[in-house]
Amino acid sequence: MANVKTINTSELLDNDALVVVIDDVSHPRIEPTVKDMLHTLKDLEDLGKASSMADELDVVIRIVMRSFPTMTREMVEGYPIVVLNEVFAIARDGEIAKQETDEQGKS
Numbered sequence: 323m324a325n326v327k328t329i330n331t332s333e334l335l336d337n338d339a340l341v342v343v344i345d346d347v348s349h350p351r352i353e354p355t356v357k358d359m360l361h362t363l364k365d366l367e368d369l370g371k372a373s374s375m376a377d378e379l380d381v382v383i384r385i386v387m388r389s390f391p392t393m394t395r396e397m398v399e400g401y402p403i404v405v406l407n408e409v410f411a412i413a414r415d416g417e418i419a420k421q422e423t424d425e426q427g428k429s
Contacts (some may be wrong), residue, residue: 338418340412340417340418342390342409344360344397344401344405344409344413347392348392349390349392349393350390350392351389351390351412351413351416352389352390352391354388354389358388360389361388362385365381365385366381366385366419367386368381368390369381369382369407375397382407382410383395383398385410385413385414386406386409386410386413388400389412389413390409390413393409
């Protein structure tokens with residue numbers, strides 16, 4: 323009898339949800355589907371070809387909204403740029419950048 327190998331696809335998904343909290347509102351990051359990834363890759367290509375800073379910012383906003391569907395465009399446009407940059411990095415990389423801390427817990 324042949325040896326059967328099984329892949330349980332539910333084990334492939336990251337069950338540890340990544341949640342961004344802004345203004346006391348939780349926004350869970352969703353795992354991208356193939357369709358989401360195609361749109362994001364297209365957006366990243368457009369980012370490299372963007373003719374203006376406004377075009378670049380629009381691409382960043384679309385990527386953030388795709389990764390965090392609870393964030394509306396109006397919400398994202400109201401964030402300070404430093405917050406948008408951090409949320410975009412999380413959306414792009416799928417993780418939060420770890421910061422080194424010293425013994426007192428300071429960054």
